[in-house]
Amino acid sequence: xxxxxxxxxxxxxxxxxxxxxxxxxxxxxxxxxxxxxxxxxxxxxxxxxxxxxxxxxxxxxxxxxxxxxxxxxxxxxxxxxxxxxxxxxxxxxxxxxxxxxxxxxxxxxxxxxxxxxxxxxxxxxxxxxxxxxxxxxxxxxxxxxxxxxxxxxxxxxxxxxxxxxxxxxxxxxxxxxxxxxxxxxxxxxxxxxxxxxxxxxxxxxxxxxxxxxxxxxxxxxxxxxxxxxxxxxxxxxxxxxxxxxxxxxxxxxxxxxxxxxxxxxxxxxxxxxxxxxxxxxxxxxxxxxxxxxxxxx
Numbered sequence: 001x002x003x004x005x006x007x008x009x010x011x012x013x014x015x016x017x018x019x020x021x022x023x024x025x026x027x028x029x030x031x032x033x034x035x036x037x038x039x040x041x042x043x044x045x046x047x048x049x050x051x052x053x054x055x056x057x058x059x060x061x062x063x064x065x066x067x068x069x070x071x072x073x074x075x076x077x078x079x080x081x082x083x084x085x086x087x088x089x090x091x092x093x094x095x096x097x098x099x100x101x102x103x104x105x106x107x108x109x110x111x112x113x114x115x116x117x118x119x120x121x122x123x124x125x126x127x128x129x130x131x132x133x134x135x136x137x138x139x140x141x142x143x144x145x146x147x148x149x150x151x152x153x154x155x156x157x158x159x160x161x162x163x164x165x166x167x168x169x170x171x172x173x174x175x176x177x178x179x180x181x182x183x184x185x186x187x188x189x190x191x192x193x194x195x196x197x198x199x200x201x202x203x204x205x206x207x208x209x210x211x212x213x214x215x216x217x218x219x220x221x222x223x224x225x226x227x228x229x230x231x232x233x234x235x236x237x238x239x240x241x242x243x244x245x246x247x248x249x250x251x252x253x254x255x256x257x258x259x260x261x262x263x264x265x266x267x268x269x270x271x272x273x274x275x276x277x278x279x280x281x282x283x284x285x286x287x288x289x290x291x292x293x294x295x296x297x
Contacts, residue, residue, distance in 0.1 A: 001081035002036075005058060010140050013065040014108055015074050016050075022057030024049070024087045030095055030115035031209070031241055034059065034087030035217045038076065042083060043069040046214045046236075048112035049088060050141075059085075062111035062140065067263045068270040089217045090240050093207070095119040099181040100126040102174055102204070104167050104195050105145075106187025107133055112209055113186045114141050121148040128180070129153070130170045132187070136161035167191065168198045175202040182206070185244060189253045196244025208244040210235045212255060227251050 006018040024034060033048045051060035065074050076082075093116050101120050105113035110131055121127045129149040133139045134157045146152045153170045154162025163170070167187075174180060175198075183206040185195035192208040199206035212235050215221040219237035226233055227248035233239065 001083060002085040003081050004076055004078055007076070007078055010062065011138050013074075014062065014138070014140060015065070016060060016062050017073075017076075018053075018058045018060050019082060019085060020057055021059045021085045021087075022054075024085065025052040025054045025057050025059050028052050028059065028088040029092035030119040031093030031112075032088035032090045033240065034061070034085055035089060035214065036061075036073075036082050036086070037084040038069070038072045039083050042072065044084075044215055044217070045069050045073065046089075046211070046217065048115075048209070048240075050111045050114055059087075062108065064108040068266045071267065071270060086217060089236060091238070093119065093184075093241060095123050097124040100128065100179060102128045102130070102171065102180045102183040103149075104130045104171060104183065104185040104187070104191075105132070106167060106185075106191040107138060108140070109187030109191075109209070110140050110145070113184065114144055116184055116186075117145050118148045121150075126150050128174055130155065130167050130174075131162075132156070132167035132170075132191070133161075134158065166194075168194050171195060171198045172202075175199075175204065180204050184208070184241075189249070189256055192244060193247075193249040193253070196247070196249075200245045206244045207241045208247065209240045210242060210247070210252065211240065212252065213259070226255075 003020045004017050008016045010016055028049045033046050035044050035046050037044055047061045047063055049059055050062050063070055065071050103113055103117050117129055127149045128151045129145050130153045131139055132155040139154055139161055155165055155167050155170050183199050183204050185192050186209045196206050210226055212224045212226055214236050215223045217236045219234040224235040226235055228242045229246040
């Protein structure tokens with residue numbers, strides 16, 4: 001079993017955790033993910049690898065509480081152990097010197113973007129990073145991204161940090177002023193869809209990271225199938241990154257909603273079951289911890 005060594009609350013319902021997993025820490029590359037379970041009866045949760053520390057054999061993950069399984073994960077504390085921790089999975093990002101790159105992260109998707117920002121800067125690129133969120137409090141890893149960016153642009157819905165507006169507006173400003181060789185966008189499905197359209201308007205290739213329903217993570221169950229360039233792909237083994245202009249976004253977004261009612265019912269039943277502690281207990285646990293986060297939306 002895999003021990004959680006640190007836990008920290010980053011924002012409302014967003015957490016960072018460090019987990020002891022030496023073999024994963026040694027092999028992981030930007031863009032790859034793990035699948036974990038909190039208990040033998042738990043749901044399999046795919047989470048992008050944010051950072052690694054091969055010397056201590058630890059892996060950092062960031063996730064957002066959006067349902068029962070992530071709520072159970074957030075209720076754990078340092079020294080608690082996870083049942084399963086499988087990875088690194090998926091194809092890594094293609095890190096090389098492209099020239100000028102534009103990286104766009106939205107919400108908790110910033111966690112999945114950060115290792116790519118770091119990798120591309122270390123490969124010698126000029127890195128322009130755009131981070132977007134609803135409010136200042138939800139802009140995570142800002143200083144970490146700044147450290148590996150030639151320019152950092154922050155966009156918030158309410159204008160509480162950086163500029164008020166959408167990440168696509170910041171993208172267009174960059175495209176109008178200079179040549180961008182390649183782009184990445186990671187965040188909510190709708191954000192990635194419109195980021196891909198914006199990049200297409202300026203003939204810039206753009207990669208997105210898809211986070212469909214995943215079960216086994218080896219391509220055998222077919223649960224994570226997506227349509228890319230009119231062909232069926234499995235995000236767990238063929239991705240998670242694909243060219244955004246080739247994704248069938250309408251199909252992808254619709255499939256992401258297919259279990260929304262069941263997920264809501266399960267989460268509400270979980271909260272009722274753990275009461276009178278429930279969310280109060282979750283709040284106490286996270287405040288007492290030291291770190292937490294999901295790439296997948």
